[in-house]
């Protein structure tokens with residue numbers, strides 16, 4: 723990320739770093755990384771630099787863990803409340819109707835497009851594949867839907883009811899991105 727993009731659209735102007743005999747070497751490195759002096763309306767100069775920032779975030783999936791463990795085994799797991807006869811494709815550990823704990827069930831690996839959108843901007847994890855297609859997936863036997871990505875086709879080729887199949891990362895990272903969908907064989911028209 724270049725420092726110059728930080729101030730885009732603001733009323734400041736950008737200038738190269740002032741030369742300083744003491745820090746010439748450091749400044750050359752900073753310049754390569756996008757560092758600059760920004761000047762605001764009042765003429766106040768601010769030095770901007772880029773530096774890498776890393777956070778190790780420890781996250782527990784708790785009761786949702788079976789879903790993410792399933793992705794690593796090439797399985798899509800939903801949950802079901804037997805008394806209410808309701809199956810969630812996006813798992814819930816407790817029934818939204820009666821409040822009882824639900825049971826894990828395996829969903830089919832083929833579904834249908836319920837709806838979709840094309841994202842022309844995404845968070846850092848998706849920037850490399852932008853623009854990409856987000857799809858809401860319906861499954862036979864499930865009462866709710868699952869949000870995922872649809873790959874291997876263009877936006878123009880997608881249609882409501884399109885048969886799609888789940889694909890899984892060969893090296894799971896235990897993230898929701900371990901699963902995505904692609905058109906089922908013969909699903910593309912024309």
Ligand SMILES: [Zn+2]
Nearest residue numbers: 803806817820
């Ligand atoms: Zn219930």
